[in-house]
Every structure is written in C-alpha cells, then in structure tokens.
Amino acid sequence: MNPNSILEVKDLHAWFGSIEVVKGISMVALEHTVTAMIGPSGCGKSTFIRCLNRLHEESPGARATGQVLLENRDIYEKKVDPVSIRRRVGMVFQKPNPFPSMSIFDNVVAGLRLAGVRRSSTLKEIVEHSLQAAALWDEVKDKLHALGTSLSGGQQQRLCIARALAVEPKVLLMDEPTSALDPISTGKIEELLTELRKKVTVIIVTHNMQQAARISDQTAFFLSGELIEFGETSQVFTAPKKEQTERYITGRFG
Amino acid sequence: MISSVLSQHMTRSYTRRKLTYRAMYALLALASLIAIIPLLSIFGYVLTRSLPGLNLAFFTHLPQPIGETNGGMANSILGTLSLILIASMIGVPWGVGVGLFLSEYPPGKLSSVVRFSADLLTSVPSIIIGLFIYTLVVIPMRRFSLLAGGIALGIIMIPTVARSTEELLKRVPMHVREAGLALGLPRWKVILRIVLLGHSRAIATGIILAIARVSGETAPLLFTSFNNQFWQRGIDQPASSLPVQIYTYAISPYEDWHQQAWAGALILVLLVFFMNLVTRYILSPRGSRK
Numbered sequence A: 001m002n003p004n005s006i007l008e009v010k011d012l013h014a015w016f017g018s019i020e021v022v023k024g025i026s027m028v029a030l031e032h033t034v035t036a037m038i039g040p041s042g043c044g045k046s047t048f049i050r051c052l053n054r055l056h057e058e059s060p061g062a063r064a065t066g067q068v069l070l071e072n073r074d075i076y077e078k079k080v081d082p083v084s085i086r087r088r089v090g091m092v093f094q095k096p097n098p099f100p101s102m103s104i105f106d107n108v109v110a111g112l113r114l115a116g117v118r119r120s121s122t123l124k125e126i127v128e129h130s131l132q133a134a135a136l137w138d139e140v141k142d143k144l145h146a147l148g149t150s151l152s153g154g155q156q157q158r159l160c161i162a163r164a165l166a167v168e169p170k171v172l173l174m175d176e177p178t179s180a181l182d183p184i185s186t187g188k189i190e191e192l193l194t195e196l197r198k199k200v201t202v203i204i205v206t207h208n209m210q211q212a213a214r215i216s217d218q219t220a221f222f223l224s225g226e227l228i229e230f231g232e233t234s235q236v237f238t239a240p241k242k243e244q245t246e247r248y249i250t251g252r253f254g
Numbered sequence B: 001m002i003s004s005v006l007s008q009h010m011t012r013s014y015t016r017r018k019l020t021y022r023a024m025y026a027l028l029a030l031a032s033l034i035a036i037i038p039l040l041s042i043f044g045y046v047l048t049r050s051l052p053g054l055n056l057a058f059f060t061h062l063p064q065p066i067g068e069t070n071g072g073m074a075n076s077i078l079g080t081l082s083l084i085l086i087a088s089m090i091g092v093p094w095g096v097g098v099g100l101f102l103s104e105y106p107p108g109k110l111s112s113v114v115r116f117s118a119d120l121l122t123s124v125p126s127i128i129i130g131l132f133i134y135t136l137v138v139i140p141m142r143r144f145s146l147l148a149g150g151i152a153l154g155i156i157m158i159p160t161v162a163r164s165t166e167e168l169l170k171r172v173p174m175h176v177r178e179a180g181l182a183l184g185l186p187r188w189k190v191i192l193r194i195v196l197l198g199h200s201r202a203i204a205t206g207i208i209l210a211i212a213r214v215s216g217e218t219a220p221l222l223f224t225s226f227n228n229q230f231w232q233r234g235i236d237q238p239a240s241s242l243p244v245q246i247y248t249y250a251i252s253p254y255e256d257w258h259q260q261a262w263a264g265a266l267i268l269v270l271l272v273f274f275m276n277l278v279t280r281y282i283l284s285p286r287g288s289r290k
C-alpha cells in the first residue's frame, strides 16, 4: 500500500434497484493530487463519486458494495456513520446550489453552525479563509450578508466550493463543477484548483477533455460502469493503452 | 416559387393570429374583470352598511341586552383571535409535520393513504368536523368550550397546511438537500434547518391562507365553542366568536343588532384581507418584492 494514498477504492459496485451502474472499480488517489474522471454521459461517473462520500445510498433503491479506504479505513464498514464520512469528503455539484434564503456568510458556515459551532469570531475567520481559498473573497467581502442566490452562477459555484471547504474535508469531490458555467468562470475555477490541491485531494468529473488534461495528475476513463483506463494524465492523453480510450479522447467514439 | 407562396401564406396567417390574439385577450380580460366585481361589491356593501354602527364601543364593549345602547363585540373579537391561536397551535405543527412526511420520506403505501386522507378531509364539510368534535370533546367535557372550537378549526387547517407544505417542498430541487447531506449534516437537520427554514416565507404563506380560511368558519363553531355574551372566563368555557355572533345578530329581529352584525362582518372581512396582505407583502422574499 502506498503511504501517500488517501483514498483507495477496491472492487466497488453500485446499483439503482437491480441495475448495476458501477461494475467493480478499483483505483487509488494520492494525497494532494487531482484525479479527473472522464467518459461518456451515463457511464456511471456521478454514481461512482457519490459512492465515495456515501451519498449514493441516499437515493431510493440505491446500494453499493466493495471497499473505499479513506486514510486506510473502510468507509463501508458496518459501524461507520455515513454522516461522519461526508464531513471528511466534501462535494461540489454540477449545478451551483447555495442554500435558499441564506446569506453568503451563512452559506459558508452552514456546515459548521448546524453542527454546533457558535463562536462568532471563529465563524468569521473561517468565512474569510474559505472564501479566500475559493477565490471569491475579494468579490464578496463587502456584501457578506447578501443572499447567496443573488450572486452570478460562477460566483455561486465558488461559494459552494467555499462552503465545502469550510468543514475542512480531506477529499473534495467535484461533479462537473464547471459544465453549467461560462468560460471565464470556468477558468477561475480551474485556476483555483491548482491552489486547492495543496489542501485537499480532488476528484473531479469533467466532460471537457482539455480541462482534464490541464488540471489533473491522473485520469480515469469510464465506459458503461467500468474503469477502462487509469493512469498519469499525460500518459492517458498522449499514449493511451486501450483502444477505447484513444477513440474517446480523439472524439471518434461510437 | 414555393417560398413566396409560403411567405404569402405566413403573412396572411400572421395577421389572423394577431387578431385572434387580441380578441382572446379582450375576452379573458373582461371575464377577469367581471370575476372581481363580486369581491368589490361585497366589500363596498359591507362597508356602507357597517359604517354607521362602528364606534369605539364596538371594539371595547360587551354585547348589551336589546334596548340598551353602546353594545360592542369586544369579546367576540377576542374570542376569534383566541380560536385562531388555538387552531394554529394544533393545525400548523401538525400540518407542517404531515407535509414533511409526505415530501421528505420515500413514497410508500402509508404516504399515499395519508395524502388521500388529507384530500378527503379537505372536502369534508366543516359542519361535519364540528359534529365530530362535539361528540369527541364537548360531550365528555359536558360543555361547549373555546378549546373545542379551537380544535375543530385546527383540524380543518391540517390538510390545507399539509398539502401546501408538501407541494412547496416538492419543488425544492433534490440537489439542495444533497448539498446539505454532503456537508456531513444528518438528514433531519437538512430538512428542518435548510429546506424548511429556507422556504419559511412560502410555507408561512400557505399557513396564513389556511388561517384566513378558518377564521370565517361558522358552522363548526355552532356546537363546539357555541357563544357567550361575556368576557371569556377560561379555555373550558363557551366562547364568543365573530362569525357566530354575526349569525346570532343577523337572524335576530332587532334593527340595532343588524347594525352590529354588519360592523362585525366588516371586522371579519378586514381581518381576512389583512392576513392576505401580510402574506403578500411582509412575507415576500427580500429582493423579489416589487
């Protein structure tokens, strides 16, 4: 076992009802790296990463088997409380989803405040820190009490990143975080990812091949619920080992 | 060739479409105007009939025996407010709870039974609810009471509040809940503190509309809270209320009482108007207020 491995997935399967959509995935993510997941729509990327914070099982009829070692402890062990896992594995979704009727400030501290953290000096500090980490501080520092939903789409997404970072997760899962955004907002988020990796390990699903190539250390190519290829990003994009990978990244798929 | 025929045809049909559009608009606007005539005329009529009977005594005095002047409906106004309070204490938490159950937990047999019952309960005539509370509360207690009236109105509120809460929460996108769960918050906290609190304004709108609905209810009060010509002496005593007092005075043969009934009607209408206005303006979300 690699000493730097923070997340290790072993033979993960996931189902919706009787339909298996993730079919035995094994892979490792090292600390402070960015792992990109690429693959055509419906191949199970979202389902896969939702297994990594045990969010998958919240959907009706959904279940998963296999092991996911987070810092060497299996999060699928019987005794493990899924809620405690989600505090260590944060998530950013495709659609920006600030909490309704909450100010920017309240959005960022929602995870802490609802978990019982009350000290206002602590909360203030965390808000500034998290918004800075999400490259949003300068834009909102004068209107922290405006509604989170009043921001632009790109700002909302960075607010969601700040909100996820505020609880100091070890791993940050991002499910196509830029696919609903314009190119400038996308660029900002890509830029901040290079900073983020110093703090967290990032697993990002993306539809955008150039994005995967620009921001990730390793790339996983999914097809129909199976992991076809997994390796260094430069290798996957320049010298893929599998023919299916090559066909996909060169756009000659299907 | 074809394209010129087509464009000619388009021009003709465009003119026709514009005409149809205007005609339909006029028709519907007219229908809408006519629909608000009853509202305006009710309000105008109540206003003109009640003004002569309105004075300070009406708000501060108890009803007086016939022949004496300076009677008022102070106890009925207070009674209606107390009934609304008790009804809300029952109907709001219960209704919101049922709404949460219907929207936040996986659909199953139980939830479809509950939803169906709620819809059925909405269409049960309110007098039947009154009869039900009569047998359940009034007979065992051996007297009409404020409590019985409040319970009857509270029960009438439950299905309305439940269904409006459910409909509202169902429109909250799933990914908002997931964002809460993904922060490591237990589901109940996500539901109460993010989903419910985040939409408290809209839920309050449903609640206030339900309250406004029951504040004018008369039939279920006739044999639950009944009536009373004095100040309220306890929650277990018969209670006066505006609708029942209006009814009592209106069917009496005395001109003076009729006058008071009109004044009571105005207060009741204003109360309901006021509650609707509150939902509309004070509760409209920050920023989106026009």
Ligand SMILES: Nc1ncnc2c1ncn2[C@@H]1O[C@H](COP(=O)(O)OP(=O)(O)O)[C@@H](O)[C@H]1O
Binding pocket: A016, A021, A039, A040, A041, A042, A043, A044, A045, A046, A047, A048, A059
């Ligand atoms: N809630 C759900 N219920 C049933 N099937 C689902 C659900 N969500 C996704 N699926 C199915 O699971 C498969 C994988 O979906 P998903 O993980 O979202 O793929 P991707 O993110 O790669 O586009 C798809 O075939 C999709 O139709």
Ligand SMILES: [Mg+2]
Binding pocket: A045, A046, A047, A175
């Ligand atoms: Mg997806």
